[in-house]
Amino acid sequence: MILSNLETLPGKTIVAHYGLVQGSTIRAKHVGRDIAAGIKNIFGGELSGYTELLKESREESVNRMISQAQELGANAIVNVRFSTSSVAQGAAEILAYGTAVRVE
Amino acid sequence: MEHFIVLLLYLSPVLLLVVGGLVGRSRENRHYASIHQREARFAQQPMLNSKTVPAPETVRTSKMVAGSVVVSVDRFKQFLAALRTIFGGEVNAYSSLIDRARREAILRMREQAAGADMIINVRMETSSLSQGGQKQMGTIEVLAYGTALWHRKDHEGSYAS
Known part of the structure; x- marks a missing residue:
């Protein structure tokens, strides 16, 4: 599966469109991470626990x-976009969406 | 002894402010040093936010790359920013934090695209993960993503910027 946030794939031609595909996940961090982050909040800087958490959720x-794209028979997704929103205290939703296509 | 404990209780927010500010500043300086050093390494790799593919017929492979970072402000900066909301104006305390976060996210994206000839269609997104409600900024996440391109070597120079 080839991903791209362009509308086309350079060097390839799109032969079929399968429409929008999306995947999302809502993650909450566990208490241990939250306490560690609370301490780090005093000093500022990167909260590597959260960075890791959001990275994992994005991959998911x-x-x-x-x-979803594979079920449709696509072999690439173009125009991929990400969106993050905080749905509740301590929980974040991560959404990825794009257009499933078949390229040659 | 009791007086001492009471005094410590009253002073602890101030203490956190001072310690947070000092540690936060030294960490910021260290982070900027590392950002400058790594940015210099990628200076030769063009990064565009346009969608057009330069010389599309010479593209060998493309891959989507992304980098992200979560940062938070220290107590001292939070205090400064709260003061700033009284008088208005640029909140310098937060500007430097977001600047660091953006550049770090871009660097992480570039590290994923090691060896690529260029990265195009770079997009950036910032979201607040703060538990402190809408009033204070607290914790933010910055995500940078784009498409890395590898050109065929026999066409080198045809896409020179």
């Missing part, structure tokens, strides 16, 4: 998007 939502 991309994987869900990919499996």
